[in-house]
Amino acid sequence: MKIVHETKFILTENFAYKLFHVHERKLTKLALIIEGDTGVGKTFLLKFYSLLLNSKITSDPHQGNFIPKIREHSNQFLLTIIETNIENQANVLSAFLQRIRPKVLGLENGDEDEAEILNQRRVQIPILPAAAQQVQHAGPIDDVLLKEIKQTLKNEQFKTTILYHIWTTILYVSTENATASIANLIQSLHDFVTDELVKYPLIGTSSRLTDLLQEVNSPSAETSIAIFKEYLFNCQIKPLFYRLLLHPGVTEEQLVEFMSPISQLARELPDIEIVVFFDEVNTASCLGLFKEMFMDGTLHGTSIPKNIFFTAAINPFVKIEENIEQVHRSNYIVHDLPQSLKDLKVSYGALESRTLADYIVRKIAMFQVTSSAKSGKTMPLEDYVQGTLANSILRAQEFCEKYLGHNSVSQREIQRCFSLIDFFWTLRYDDELKFDQKSYTPNPIRCIALSIALIYYFRLPTKEDNLQRNDTKTPSREQLAELLREAIPDFDQVVQDELERFVNNNNFVIPQGVAINQAVREHIFAIVVSIVTRTALCIIGVPGQSKTLSFQIVLQNLQGAQLSTKPFCKRLPAIDPFFCLGSKYSCSEDIAFVFERAIKREQQYEQNRMNTRCVVFLDEASLPDEKKMVLKVLHPYLDDCKVAFVAVANKAFDAANANRMIRIYRSLPSEEDQKVLAYGCLGLQLEQRQENKYNRLDKIIYGLCQGYRKILRSPDIPHIFHDRDFIYMLRELRFELMNLNEIEHTSIGEITPCSLLRALEDNFNGVRSEEFD
Numbered sequence: 001m002k003i004v005h006e007t008k009f010i011l012t013e014n015f016a017y018k019l020f021h022v023h024e025r026k027l028t029k030l031a032l033i034i035e036g037d038t039g040v041g042k043t044f045l046l047k048f049y050s051l052l053l054n055s056k057i058t059s060d061p062h063q064g065n066f067i068p069k070i071r072e073h074s075n076q077f078l079l080t081i082i083e084t085n086i087e088n089q090a091n092v093l094s095a096f097l098q099r100i101r102p103k104v105l106g107l108e109n110g111d112e113d114e115a116e117i118l119n120q121r122r123v124q125i126p127i128l129p130a131a132a133q134q135v136q137h138a139g140p141i142d143d144v145l146l147k148e149i150k151q152t153l154k155n156e157q158f159k160t161t162i163l164y165h166i167w168t169t170i171l172y173v174s175t176e177n178a179t180a181s182i183a184n185l186i187q188s189l190h191d192f193v194t195d196e197l198v199k200y201p202l203i204g205t206s207s208r209l210t211d212l213l214q215e216v217n218s219p220s221a222e223t224s225i226a227i228f229k230e231y232l233f234n235c236q237i238k239p240l241f242y243r244l245l246l247h248p249g250v251t252e253e254q255l256v257e258f259m260s261p262i263s264q265l266a267r268e269l270p271d272i273e274i275v276v277f278f279d280e281v282n283t284a285s286c287l288g289l290f291k292e293m294f295m296d297g298t299l300h301g302t303s304i305p306k307n308i309f310f311t312a313a314i315n316p317f318v319k320i321e322e323n324i325e326q327v328h329r330s331n332y333i334v335h336d337l338p339q340s341l342k343d344l345k346v347s348y349g350a351l352e353s354r355t356l357a358d359y360i361v362r363k364i365a366m367f368q369v370t371s372s373a374k375s376g377k378t379m380p381l382e383d384y385v386q387g388t389l390a391n392s393i394l395r396a397q398e399f400c401e402k403y404l405g406h407n408s409v410s411q412r413e414i415q416r417c418f419s420l421i422d423f424f425w426t427l428r429y430d431d432e433l434k435f436d437q438k439s440y441t442p443n444p445i446r447c448i449a450l451s452i453a454l455i456y457y458f459r460l461p462t463k464e465d466n467l468q469r470n471d472t473k474t475p476s477r478e479q480l481a482e483l484l485r486e487a488i489p490d491f492d493q494v495v496q497d498e499l500e501r502f503v504n505n506n507n508f509v510i511p512q513g514v515a516i517n518q519a520v521r522e523h524i525f526a527i528v529v530s531i532v533t534r535t536a537l538c539i540i541g542v543p544g545q546s547k548t549l550s551f552q553i554v555l556q557n558l559q560g561a562q563l564s565t566k567p568f569c570k571r572l573p574a575i576d577p578f579f580c581l582g583s584k585y586s587c588s589e590d591i592a593f594v595f596e597r598a599i600k601r602e603q604q605y606e607q608n609r610m611n612t613r614c615v616v617f618l619d620e621a622s623l624p625d626e627k628k629m630v631l632k633v634l635h636p637y638l639d640d641c642k643v644a645f646v647a648v649a650n651k652a653f654d655a656a657n658a659n660r661m662i663r664i665y666r667s668l669p670s671e672e673d674q675k676v677l678a679y680g681c682l683g684l685q686l687e688q689r690q691e692n693k694y695n696r697l698d699k700i701i702y703g704l705c706q707g708y709r710k711i712l713r714s715p716d717i718p719h720i721f722h723d724r725d726f727i728y729m730l731r732e733l734r735f736e737l738m739n740l741n742e743i744e745h746t747s748i749g750e751i752t753p754c755s756l757l758r759a760l761e762d763n764f765n766g767v768r769s770e771e772f773d
Helices: 002-006 013-027 044-053 055-058 070-086 090-104 112-118 144-153 160-176 183-201 205-213 222-231 253-266 287-296 351-368 382-402 411-426 445-459 465-470 479-486 491-502 517-533 547-557 587-605 630-640 673-682 686-691 696-713 722-735 752-762
Strands: 032-035 240-247 274-279 308-314 345-347 367-371 378-379 536-541 574-581 612-619 646-649 662-664
Touching: 002 044, 013 032, 044 055, 044 240, 044 274, 044 308, 044 574, 070 090, 070 144, 070 160, 070 183, 070 222, 070 253, 070 673, 090 144, 112 367, 144 382, 160 183, 160 222, 160 253, 183 205, 183 222, 205 222, 240 253, 240 630, 253 274, 253 308, 287 308, 287 382, 308 646, 351 382, 351 411, 367 536, 378 574, 382 411, 382 445, 382 479, 411 445, 411 517, 445 479, 445 491, 465 479, 491 517, 517 536, 517 547, 517 646, 517 662, 547 574, 547 646, 587 612, 587 630, 673 696, 673 722, 722 752
Parallel strands: 032 308, 032 345, 240 274, 274 308, 536 646, 536 662, 574 612, 612 646
Antiparallel strands: 367 378
16 A cells, blocks of 8 residues: 555556456466557556565565665765774864764755755865875864764765765865875775665666766766765666657667666566566557567567566557548557467456546545645645536546547546646736735636636537538537536636636737637637646647647747736746647657757756746648658657647547647637637727628628638538638738727728729639629
């Protein structure tokens, strides 16, 4: 149960049976290939099994021969140094105690953490020439402090930060004193670290520590301090569970490179069981190599240690007719398994409703929200809020499973709900800042409604969109809203009100001529939340629906506390974009290169404590060749969530990619939304024109909207026109009008018949004249 609490694993009855099955397969010495939909917990199940498998060894204090104890052994090493090298030199001991006293007693930087030490520049210790060195006279020795330090070291109770300062101080005072043997101290540490790495193969070293240990020609005090720093803070226990997420770009050479250190560790520790998990095996380009490892127990002819348990996961291979108009795709872009591996396959079905409900309730009971952005304190949700959240998630999950397919939702959606609720809980609008933090209480129903909307509601088309596309199978937003209103009263109205409160001219600078219609509102809202929470987002819709424009608006507004124009945006992180344009020539290496650059930049921002988010923006994400599985490379980056990711595409992703992102489906604009778009593109305000509804200009605008909608619905006209053509026509007509400016009191011009005809010809010339009414 200790592992259950530490990992926060929800051990349902279903998972318990799966754990027994995995263990039975391991006892047969055969590999296990799990077939199941994406996001059902396969990775975490196997990771948890690995912890259980080795729990006796890793948690037993008597297993000292296996588990390294970096901090404990460093305490003992420094105790030995003080007793053998420092205590017999009174002058060095006196200086050491005097300098280390503030650190040990917490009088100086008592709350210093590892990050502060790691961010410090390399310590420079002045090396005095022999003639300049002097034998310092011994001052009074604080025996009480010395005894306390030795006793604490003996009990292995000093933190790594204090251990680092003790070693730094020892070298510093030893360098200043002519009688101290600095070379012996440096060699002692080098031997200690080297011996520990040899004795404990489970210690994983950083590349920098490896390089420092090889500097044997000219060891210095600075190098010794750097070695100890790397050993204390950057050495980690090697995992006993290894996962490799595969895609067609992974080569045989990379697989051999991945397996080599694992095989070496398994040979060095034959009593430890190592679990190796290959995710999405049936997307790999070298399935023959997996047959050799799983069935023959060799890798390129070399035997693999018997204490390695191979597991793998695949998504079901289903042949379906390609339909680019699908709102949700239930298929996976995968290969069919070869016959030699099919006998290792076991199908793990989706969670039953009863198990899912139990999982959701127990997960929510463990969830805690951040009380405020500044304090960082967490607290559990109230009982009635927990009930509302559980009811809403369960209803939405079951609705999507029933109407979109069983693989349309997974446990990932549930986890995203918690992340988004935590963001909305700390979100404050300008008019809410007047309240004191202690007296301000967030509206939990609002937070739940917005998170549910982003994850489940916005992925659906509107009822009108289904009618325009003649789609009778796909559920509409209105259907889900009706169901959710049983848990959250007026759900759809709450969401719409919050959208209008979030995206408006008070919070964002909207370029002139850009209409704040429903598409722009939803896109800006989703993009901002996605970037701040580092939750991957994809926006699906036909061309010309303000997908890329919305990202550009967010990019121009989120410039950080110093450069952002609006107070609302000043409280949000700045954005550092990394653009990637998809095409049929795109390859997985190109996309991976952009991600690696963004991750490296994000790490630099975090080290410098800058409130800036790196975001990878993938435009035209539906253009890369699906048969080459180019976008499979996204999976490890979307799982890790190290940087934000926004993708825009004209058609839906396959189920494996879509499941890793928030999905926004852009419905075709309603009649009212079309008017908002038209007036906005012409630089006019629809609300201000309602009273003059029947003048000539308004009749032209209404006529253009009706004509455009007839073009979209007409079966005789090819579907080659999109909103972009309509917008460009309106922008061309805008030149005929003078911008309405209340300050300058300029008037509105007129659209002449000639200019109207020219704009129609320029943008809709594919429509024959006889097809105009």
